[in-house]
Amino acid sequence: MAPSIIDQASPQDSAPSSKKPSSSSSDPSVYSIHHAEFSSQPFPSTTSAWLARASLVSSILASDAAARDIANASPVAEISLLKSSGLLKVLGPVEYGGGGQSWEVGYKVIREVAKGDGSIGMLLGYHLLWSKTADIVGSEEQKDRFQKLIIENNYFVGGAVNPRDNDLSITDEGENIIFNGSKHFNTGGVISDLTVLEGVLSGTSNHIFAIVPTSQPGFTFAHNWNNIGLRLTESGSVNISNISVPWNDALGWNATTKAPDPTILNIPFASLLLPTIQLVFSNFYLGIAQGSLEFAKRYTTTNTRAWPFGGDNKASATEEFYILERYGSFHATLLAAEALTDRAGQEISALYLTYSTTRSITARQRGEIAELVAAAKVATTESSLNVTAGVFEVTGSRATGKTVGLDRFWRDVRTHTLHDPVAYKKKELGRFFLLDEVPEPTWYT
Template sequence: MQAVSLPEISSASQMRNGEIRAKNEMTDGERARQRSENTFGCHKAPKIEIRASGSNTNSVGPIQNAYQDITDPASCPRYPGRRRSEERSFDEALTIVLCVPCPCEPALTRQRLWPSSFLWGSGTWSGLAPPATLVFDQSTEGRTLSLEIPEKLSFVRIYTSLEQARQATRRMAPTATTAAGDNVAPTASKGSSRIQPDPEVVQYPKFDKDPVTPEEVFARAEQVSQLLHEDEAIRDRGNVVPYRQVQLLKDAGLVTILGPKSAGGAGLTWKEAYQVIRIIARGDGSLGQLIGYHYLWSWTAALVGTDEQRTKYEEWITKNKYFVGGAVNPRDADLKAREDENDPSKLIYNGKKTFSTGSKISDVTILEGSLPDGSHVFAPVLSRQPGIVYGDEWVDTLGMRGTQSGGISITNVVVPWSEALGYVNKQFQPLGAYNTLNLPQIQLVFTSFYLGIAEGALARAAAYTKATTRGWPYQPTPVARGTDESYIQIGYGDLQAKLWATASFIDTIIDEASAILHTNPRQSITEEQRAKFAVRVAAAKINAADVGLAITSQIYELTGARAVAGKYGFDVAFRDLRTHTLHDPIAHKRAEVGRFALHGPGKDGWPTPTWYT
C-alpha cells in the first residue's frame, strides 16, 4: 500500500478491487469535542491522505488540478490503441467527493458519488460508472471514508477541501435548480448509474434582463435554442438530467413569459408561448417538451382554480421563477387524496405515477388525485420534499431522453384544502367547458415541439448538404455538388413544401388557441367552441407528426452516408419524434377528425372530452 500527501497525490496505473481512504487526523482533544458535538470535525478542513491498495500499483507522478488519472493517457480505455482525441465518450469513470459529512451541510451529507466529466487537451469526454457506496466508520482514530473501486475504473476526480466539494455538489447534485431552501435532493434509485452528469461542454451566458416584448422573447429563445443544440447529442447519449439547461431557461427569462407583469413576468399570451416551444425544440426536442409542459402546468390554476387561487399561484411561480412539472399521467391509477384525520383543513396525497415528465427537474409539481367520492383534485406542491421520490427509469430510451420522464412516488404529501384548485369550502366550483381545455391545449404543445424538431432537422440537413454532400459521379450526367443533384433538389422541395403548409395551418390553430385560453370570463367558453378547437388541434397534430417523421428519416437520403456519423446528431431528431408520437395513438386522432368530417359539424361529430381528447 502506498500513502501520499496532498497536493502531490500519486496515481496508480491499475487499481483493481482496491480502495481509497481519506482520514481526518485530530488530536485527542479534538476527537473529544467531535464526539460531544457530533460534528465530525468538518468545520475545520481536515488533513487528508489518499491511500491506494491493489496489485501492480505504480507511481506515475503528481496530480494536476486535483485530477487523478489511472490509465495510460495516450490511449482510450474502451478502445486500446486509440488516442483519447479520437474517442469523445467512455463509460468507466467516477467522481469521488472527499469531505466529512456534517449535520449542518445536508446536501453534502446526502451527496452520492457522481460520474465525472473532465477535459483533456482540447477534447471533452464524459464518464459513467456503476454506483459506488461510501462507508463511514467512526472510531477513536477519527473518520475513515472507504470506497470500493470498480475493476475498470479509469478516472477519478478528487476534491480536497470542503469548499471544492460544496461547489461540486451545487453543480452536479439534483438540487441544482431548486429555489426552495428546505427541499432535499432525490434519493438515487434504479437506473441512476446510467445517468451521466452534465459535461458542461457549452458555457451559458449571463443575461442582463428578461425579455418583455414578443420580439425580445423570440430573439432570446433563438439564442437559447442554438446554445442547447451545441451539445444536445452529447447530453442525449449520456442520459444527462437537464438541471443546467432548465436553469438556462430560467436565467434567460423564458419560464415567466405567461406570468403577470406585477410579479416580474412578461404578461404575454399563449400565442407567444407556443412559438417559444417551437423555437426551443428546433435546437433540443427534449427541452422543447419540458418548457411546453412547464407552460401547461403553469396554467393549471387558470384551467380549474378560482380567480383568487389563480392570482396567488401565478404570482408565486412567476416571482420565484419556478419551473413546473406534473404528476398526472392518466394511464396509471389515480393518486389517492384524503382528508387528514387529525387536521380536516388539509389533504394527504399518496400513490405512484409511471411517467412524470418535468417533475424531476422542477421546483413545483402539480398533483392530481381522486377523493373518496371519486371527484378529482389538483394541487401544486414543492417538488423537493421527503414525501416525493423520483425514479431513474428513463434511461436509454429511444428518444426524448433529456426529459427524464421517469416515475414518481408520492407518500403522505400534505396540501392545505385552500390550495386544492377550484375548491371553495371543500366543494368544486366548475367553469364549464373551460375546465377541459387542458387536453387540446397540451396536444397543441405536442404539435408545436413536433414542428420545431422537424424545422430544426431540415434546416441542419440542408446546411450539411450545401457544405458537404457531393454529387454522384456514376451516372450519365455527373454533377460535382450535391445541391445540383435533381433527386436532392426534389427531395428538399417536397419536404419543405409540406413543412411550410403544416406550419401555416398550425399558426392559425395557435391564434385560435390563444383567444380561447385567454377568454374572460372563463365560464363563457361553450362546448361547441371546445369541440371544434379540439378537432382542429387533432388535425394539426396529425400533419406535424406525419411531416416530422418523414423529414427526420428522409434527410439521410439527401445528406448521404457520411451523415450517419453520431457526431452530427441527425438521429436525435428522428428518435425524439418517433418516441413522442407514440404518446397517444395518432390513429385515434385521424379517427377523431374523420368522425367530425362524416358526422359534424353538429354534436354527432364532436369529440367527447377525455384525458387524451
C-alpha cells in the same frame, strides 16, 4: 384556514432542485457566460424579443446537443439556462415579472427551443402548461397566488399526471388532503421545483389538481428514463407517498364545503387544459422537424458528396435533382404544418383572452378548437416523422455517425408521437367533418 404548503417552498432562481447524484447531472456553470449575458440584457417585452431570446437559447443548446444526448445526464444545466433566459416566464403576468405573452407566442417559443434540442423544448412546453394549470382549473385567488409564486421565484414546474395509470388516491384528513400512488411517467419531475398532482377523492368520482413543492420526502423518483428519444426529459416513474396538501390548495374546490366549485370546474372551459397541451405537443414536433431540416441543410451543403454513378453526374450534391426535390418536398410539408399549427395557436389564444374570466365557452366552441388542434396534431405527427427520417436520404451514409447526431431528431419525435395514437385523432376528425359531431372531452382530447 391552514396555511398553504406552498408557502414553505424556497426560491431557486438559477439552479433547479435535483435528486440525482451530481455525477449524473449536468453542471449549470457550463452556461455561466450565457447566464451573465442574460442578466445584463433587457427582459424581453415584445413578441419579436421573446422569439429572438428563444432562438438564442435554441442555438446555444444546438451547439452540443448530440453530445448531451449521448451523455444522458439530468438536465440541471439546461433548466438553469431556461431560467436565466427568462423563457419560463413568457406567459406569466407582467405585474409579477412575467412576459405577459399569449399562448400563441408561448407555442412559438416552445417550437423555437425544440429546433435546437427536442428534450428541452418538450420540458419548456410541459412547464408552461403546468404553470398555467391554476389559471384553467383554479379560482381567481388561486390563479393569482400560484402565478405570483411561480413567476417571482422563477420556478420550473413538472407534472405527475399520466392518465394511462391509475389515478392517485386522495383521502380527506380534516384540513388537508393526502395524495398516494405512482405514475409510470413524470416528465421533468426530477429537476422541478413544483409538481402538479392529480387524483380522485376517495368515495367520489371527483378529480382534484394541486401544485406542491417537489423537494419533500413524499416524492421517490426511480431515475429510470433511458428511452431512445427525448433522453433529457427525465420522464421516468415516480412514487407518491402521503403528500399532504391543504384544502385551500385544491384547485377549483371550496375549502370550507370541500366541494368542487361548478362555476370554476365547468367542463367546457376547465377541459381546455387538454387541447392546450396537445398543441404543445404539435409545436415541439414541428420544431424538432424544422431543426432536423436546418441541420441537414448545413450538412448537405458542406459534407454531402454528389453521386458519381447516376449517369447524369453533377459537380456537387446541391445540384442533384433528387436532393433538390426532396428538400423542396420537406420544406413545403413543414410550411403547411406550421400554418395549421399557427392557426390553432391563434384560435386557442383568442378563447383564453375572451373567456378566461367568465369561463363561459360552449361545448361546441370547445369541441371546434379541440378538432383544430387534432388536425394540427395529425399534420405535425406525419410531417415530422417523414422529414426526420427522410433527411438521411439527402445527407448520405456518413450522416448516420453517432457523433453527428442527426438521428436524435427522428428518435425524439418517434418517442413522443406514440404518446397517444394519432389514428384516434383522425377518427375524431372524420366524425367531426362527416357527421358534425364535436368530441366529448377526454384526457387526450
